[in-house]
Amino acid sequence: MDLAVFWFILIAVLWTGYLVLEGFDFGVAMLMEKVGKGDRGRRTALNTIGPVWDGNEVWLLTAGGATFAAFPEWYATLFSGFYLPLLLILLALIVRAVAIEYRGKINDDAWRRRWDWVIMGSAWVPSILWGVAFANIVRGVPIDETFTYTGGFFNLLNPYALLGGATTLALFLSHGAIFLSLKTDGEVRERAEAVARRMAPIALVIAAVFAIWTQVAYGVAWTWIAVVVAAVGLAVAVVAGRIGRYGYAFTGNAVAIAFAVVLIFGSLYPDVMPSSTDPAFSLTVQNASSTDYTLTVMTWVAVILTPVVLLYQGWTYWVFRRRLSAENIPEHNSLTFLKK
Amino acid sequence: MEVLELARWQFGITTVYHFILVPLTIGLSTMVAILQTAWVRTGNDKYLRLTKFYGKLLLINFALGVATGIVQEFQFGMNWAEYSRFVGDVFGAPLAMEALAAFFLESTFLGLWIFGWDKLPKKVHLATVWAFAIGSILSAYFIIAANSWMQHPVGAEFNEETGRAEMTDIWAVLTNNTTLVAFPHVIATAFLVAGTFVAGIAVWWMVKKSREDRNHADLGMYRTAARFGAVVMLVSGIGVVVTGDIQAKLMFEQQPIKMAAAEGLVATPVGPAPFSLFTIGNLAGDDPDSVHHILEIPYFLSYMATGDWEGEVKGLDELQEIYAERYGAVDENGEEIEYRPNLAVTYWSFRLMIGLAVFSAALCVAIFWFTRKGRAIDQEWMSKLALISLPMPFLAASFGWIFTEMGRQPFVVAPNPTGSDQVMLMTTFGVSDATSVGEVATSLVAFTVIYAVLGIFWYRLIQRYASEGAAHVTYEEPSDDSDRPMSFAY
Numbered sequence: 001m002d003l004a005v006f007w008f009i010l011i012a013v014l015w016t017g018y019l020v021l022e023g024f025d026f027g028v029a030m031l032m033e034k035v036g037k038g039d040r041g042r043r044t045a046l047n048t049i050g051p052v053w054d055g056n057e058v059w060l061l062t063a064g065g066a067t068f069a070a071f072p073e074w075y076a077t078l079f080s081g082f083y084l085p086l087l088l089i090l091l092a093l094i095v096r097a098v099a100i101e102y103r104g105k106i107n108d109d110a111w112r113r114r115w116d117w118v119i120m121g122s123a124w125v126p127s128i129l130w131g132v133a134f135a136n137i138v139r140g141v142p143i144d145e146t147f148t149y150t151g152g153f154f155n156l157l158n159p160y161a162l163l164g165g166a167t168t169l170a171l172f173l174s175h176g177a178i179f180l181s182l183k184t185d186g187e188v189r190e191r192a193e194a195v196a197r198r199m200a201p202i203a204l205v206i207a208a209v210f211a212i213w214t215q216v217a218y219g220v221a222w223t224w225i226a227v228v229v230a231a232v233g234l235a236v237a238v239v240a241g242r243i244g245r246y247g248y249a250f251t252g253n254a255v256a257i258a259f260a261v262v263l264i265f266g267s268l269y270p271d272v273m274p275s276s277t278d279p280a281f282s283l284t285v286q287n288a289s290s291t292d293y294t295l296t297v298m299t300w301v302a303v304i305l306t307p308v309v310l311l312y313q314g315w316t317y318w319v320f321r322r323r324l325s326a327e328n329i330p331e332h333n334s335l336t337f338l339k340k
Numbered sequence: 341m342e343v344l345e346l347a348r349w350q351f352g353i354t355t356v357y358h359f360i361l362v363p364l365t366i367g368l369s370t371m372v373a374i375l376q377t378a379w380v381r382t383g384n385d386k387y388l389r390l391t392k393f394y395g396k397l398l399l400i401n402f403a404l405g406v407a408t409g410i411v412q413e414f415q416f417g418m419n420w421a422e423y424s425r426f427v428g429d430v431f432g433a434p435l436a437m438e439a440l441a442a443f444f445l446e447s448t449f450l451g452l453w454i455f456g457w458d459k460l461p462k463k464v465h466l467a468t469v470w471a472f473a474i475g476s477i478l479s480a481y482f483i484i485a486a487n488s489w490m491q492h493p494v495g496a497e498f499n500e501e502t503g504r505a506e507m508t509d510i511w512a513v514l515t516n517n518t519t520l521v522a523f524p525h526v527i528a529t530a531f532l533v534a535g536t537f538v539a540g541i542a543v544w545w546m547v548k549k550s551r552e553d554r555n556h557a558d559l560g561m562y563r564t565a566a567r568f569g570a571v572v573m574l575v576s577g578i579g580v581v582v583t584g585d586i587q588a589k590l591m592f593e594q595q596p597i598k599m600a601a602a603e604g605l606v607a608t609p610v611g612p613a614p615f616s617l618f619t620i621g622n623l624a625g626d627d628p629d630s631v632h633h634i635l636e637i638p639y640f641l642s643y644m645a646t647g648d649w650e651g652e653v654k655g656l657d658e659l660q661e662i663y664a665e666r667y668g669a670v671d672e673n674g675e676e677i678e679y680r681p682n683l684a685v686t687y688w689s690f691r692l693m694i695g696l697a698v699f700s701a702a703l704c705v706a707i708f709w710f711t712r713k714g715r716a717i718d719q720e721w722m723s724k725l726a727l728i729s730l731p732m733p734f735l736a737a738s739f740g741w742i743f744t745e746m747g748r749q750p751f752v753v754a755p756n757p758t759g760s761d762q763v764m765l766m767t768t769f770g771v772s773d774a775t776s777v778g779e780v781a782t783s784l785v786a787f788t789v790i791y792a793v794l795g796i797f798w799y800r801l802i803q804r805y806a807s808e809g810a811a812h813v814t815y816e817e818p819s820d821d822s823d824r825p826m827s828f829a830y
Contacts, residue, residue: 047829051455054406055448058439064413065436072428072504079417080772083779090414091786094407098794101403104830105801147425149774290429290507297510301437309444316448319459322822330825337804 003295004285007070008272010302012265014066016258018059019130019168020175023257025053027176029096029123032116035180035191039109040326042116045192046100047329048183051320053100055313057093069298073147073288074272081141081149082133085156089126096122107332127172128165132156135164135210138218138267140282143275147283160213167203167210171260174199175253178237181246185325193241196249200241204234207256214263223266230259344771346780347419350787352745354411357791359741360734361405361798366480366527367534368398369473371572373466380466386561393810394538394565399454400801404794406447411787413439419780423752423770430496430507431486434514438482446475458818458827465818480530481523488518490753491744492594498762505753505763518594521587522744528579529740531572533733536700539569539707540726541806547723550716559716561810566717570707573700580697585644592645595754597659598747601681602690603641604631608655615640619687631683656680667755667764681749689743696736699729 028049036042049056067075079086095118103115139160142151177199180192211227219227236252268274272288275281289295372395379387413435416424424431449471456465489496495512496505507513542565549556592599604619614636642651654662663679671677703725710717748754755764816827 043829047826050830051451052448054451055444057410058444058447061410061413061443062436062439064417065432065439068413068416068424068428069432069436072424072432075417075428075432076421076424076772077774079414080419080421080774083418083775084782086414086418087779087783087786090411091790093410094790095794097407097410098403098797100830101399102797102801105400106804146773148421290432294429294433294507294510297507298433298436301440305440309440309448313444313448316452319452319456322820324826327823328825329829330827335804335808337800338807 003292003299004070004289006299007066007289007295008265008269008285011063011066011070012261014059014063016261018056018063019261020254020257021056021059022053022126023168023172023175024179025049025056025176026123026127027172027174028180029119029176030127030173031176031180031192031195033120035177035184035188035195037187037191039112040329041188041191043104043329044184044186044188044324044326045180046103046119047324048180050100052313052316054097055316057097060093066298066302070290070295071272071283071285071288072290074283077143077147077149077273077283077288078137081143081151082136082156084153085129085133089129092122092125104333105335107334107336123172124169127169131164131166131168132161133164134168134264135161135214137273138214138264140274140276142277143273143281143283144277145281147281147288150277160217163206163210163213167207167260170199170203170206171253171257174203174237175250175257178241178246178249178253181241182250183323185323186327188326189323193244193246196241196246200234200238200249200253203253204231204238207231207234207260211260211263214267218267219263220266220269223263226259226263226266230256230263233257233259343419343775343777343780344768346777346784347771347775348767350419350780350784351415352742353784354408354415354787354791355745356738356741357795358405358408358412360738361401361408362480363526363530363533363734363737364537365398365402365405366476366530367532367572367576368394368401368537369469369476370531371534371538371568372398373469373473375568376466376469380462386564388815389561389810389813390565392813396805397537397541397802400798400805402450404798407794408791418783419772419775420752420770421772421774423765426504426765426770427490427753428504430493430505430513431489433507433510434482434486434489438479438486442475442479442482444475446472446479449475455826455828458816458824460818462818477527480526481519484523484526485514485516485519488516488522489513491522491748492516492518493753493756493763494759496763497760505765517590521583521590524579525583525587528576528583529733529737531576532580532697532700533737535569535572535576536703536729536733537569539566539573539703540730542566542569543703543707543717543726544723545809546717547720547726550718551720554716554718558810563711563714563716566707567711570704570711573704574708577697577701577704584694588644589647592653594757595747596654597656597663597679598681598686598744599645600654600656600659601683601686601747602743603653604633604683604687605641605653605655606631606657608658609653612639612650613641613645613653614638615644617691656683666761671768678750681747686743686747689739689746693736693740693743696732696739699725699732703729 028045032042032045036045099115099118103112136156141149141155144150174196177192177196181189181196184192208231211230215223215227233252233256237249240248240252270284271282272285273283372391375387376391379391449468452468453472456468494516495509496507499506542562546559546562546566549558603616616633617635619631619633639649641653643649645651645653660679668677706722706725710719710722750766751764752767752770753763753765755761
């Protein structure tokens with residue numbers, strides 16, 4: 001197989017890993033107030049992702065680094081073109097990482113409350129904006145003959161892209177609720193299950209509209225398969241949630257997110273970033289990629305390391321497989337800021 | 341202000357800020373791993389207490405370090421898109437390798453370490469902190485390899501058809517001689533930062549406790565930590581000097597203009613070159629008379645640069661001519677290209693990098709002396725020296741970074757005098773075309789403000805946890821009891 005095509009697929013895989021994993025991280029954070037009802041409940045929710053969220057985020061850094069190495073033109077056009085949305089995402093990720101680590105460090109209600117709001121708020125922003133970004137990539141944006149984005153910020157806010165944002169938001173909310181249903185016990189679990197039962201059908205409807213729009217406007221014949229599989233995944237999530245089988249529901253959601261990525265990347269191919277100015281200016285798998293030599297090197301690295309990463313990340317989930325309930329949460333640490 | 345200027349400020353601010361945090365993470369993670377190893381091997385409670393004490397400080401630091409690291413990877417695409425297009429084929433590889441080989445390791449095993457105390461068997465849990473420490477060192481290696489390639493491009497050639505640098509030899513990129521000296525220099529610095537940090541806090545506590553009670557039970561523990569820190573300082577200090585010296589000699593070869601600027605050496609000296617300790621003048625670099633060396637060590641610069649006490653060192657004027665001849669005298673607007681980096685910044689950052697390390701040296705010697713034969717430190721002035729020394733290696737490391745980056749200007753990819761001269765890029769041509777002044781200004785302000793606010797929290801938490809001291813901790817054997825509270829939770 002052509003190495004550039006292989007890397008196109010690999011980058012889709014990395015994004016799938018990121019969206020499936022950080023998708024539930026974001027969902028949990030957005031829902032921690034709703035399912036938590038009080039400090040202990042919020043902490044229970046937050047600690048379900050405690051040991052893993054940092055590792056999950058690395059999928060994004062790997063996707064970014066891999067794009068830089070394998071498709072430098074794509075990396076350059078995308079990140080300089082989608083400047084402000086990306087800035088918002090980065091700011092959200094920065095404060096989020098710090099908020100999660102710092103919230104419990106000082107025993108003070110106001111301190112914790114403020115960081116809680118940061119944790120929640122900083123999950124909403126990327127949950128919406130990743131959808132907006134991917135929808136814009138599929139739709140095509142103004143790119144000139146030097147592969148430079150010429151569209152500005154408001155170009156990115158079109159109905160289709162906003163629907164994309166709503167789709168990732170709904171998917172992540174549902175994904176997070178299902179994850180919480182799997183990982184918690186007691187009252188938090190009851191509330192999480194209620195949210196999951198409500199969110200799953202909503203996610204199904206919004207995602208279906210987005211998927212069909214994508215397919216009709218930008219898809220090719222075979223990507224209908226992706227639409228159907230994603231729809232089946234979301235339907236499984238709805239049904240499994242109703243009968244209380246959240247393991248299946250989670251799998252269904254993960255499959256749906258994966259096939260949403262298949263749909264997007266499948267619709268894009270052979271472009272990686274179509275130009276709405278003139279199709280001749282589009283960035284393609286071939287004209288945006290690195291040399292064969294670089295791709296060969298990177299292929300060896302990826303083939304050797306990816307299984308190792310999957311192995312130890314999988315092990316982490318196994319180590320922390322137990323459900324959490326409010327009773328498992330220890331007392332707050334006793335440190336407060338010293339009064340001068 | 342133009343996009344170029346703003347983008348440079350942004351890169352400088354975000355990178356230096358990130359690099360204040362990173363060396364501590366690298367050094368401290370390994371030191372915590374050593375402390376935990378000592379506990380697992382000896383079962384001595386004091387090692388467990390120190391592991392948890394310094395471990396908490398490590399976590400506070402790592403959180404902000406990792407958060408600010410995310411920006412670094414995307415900033416190339418956002419502000420430096422043309423640079424990314426030019427170098428992506430080569431530069432992207434070590435970056436992607438860092439994520440795949442190092443960063444996954446670091447982040448995943450840190451989660452296991454924090455939350456795994458009561459879940460994993462003792463030795464497996466110990467392995468997680470080592471995996472984390474190794475990940476952070478590996479991470480530094482790949483980043484240094486990427487940066488060294490910008491300082492000294494190897495393993496690549498310029499493709500005229502595509503107009504970009506293309507990789508020809510990954511092995512050459514990963515074993516760049518610039519990398520092989522810069523990496524140990526950076527790692528040694530990281531250990532100097534962390535050794536000073538560990539020792540400084542321990543000394544402060546020792547003085548405090550011994551003033552309360554000459555036979556306080558915790559004195560032995562803090563003495564262990566202080567001496568451990570001092571050993572790390574001693575070994576890493578020697579490492580910093582040796583690698584720094586090798587690196588300087590290499591730099592005189594690879595980027596002579598950077599080193600001449602570091603010396604404020606405008607005219608080529610007649611005969612052996614002295615090393616200047618202190619200089620006044622405006623250091624603008626245009627006028628040799630504007631630079632006055634006050635204190636000089638004769639012959640020393642010649643030796644530093646060439647390994648020969650009589651060796652010739654070229655001045656900026658002569659180098660400017662050589663560069664102009666080789667890489668063009670005027671830019672596309674017909675203006676003369678200034679190949680000299682900012683003289684004042686390079687001169688002073690170079691000196692501060694070296695000078696500030698003296699505090700660690702003083703602290704190190706004092707600790708060995710005052711803790712000899714089982715003694716505890718009770719000298720009040722030692723607690724002051726400890727506190728003053730704490731920030732110094734952080735600053736020294738930052739100045740080192742500023743020096744190495746500013747000294748490379750006006751190039752973002754400096755030409756390799758012994759390789760293909762075509763693989764080079766002026767900073768002006770690296771900046772994004774798609775990005776507006778408003779956008780870069782927005783992000784510059786946003787990052788600066790957010791970093792400042794988070795920096796205050798970081799500082800207050802470090803201060804708060806350090807001033808709490810090493811708590812008494814109990815170790816619970818791992819169990820699968822589902823009702824037991826977690827040993828760590830947010």
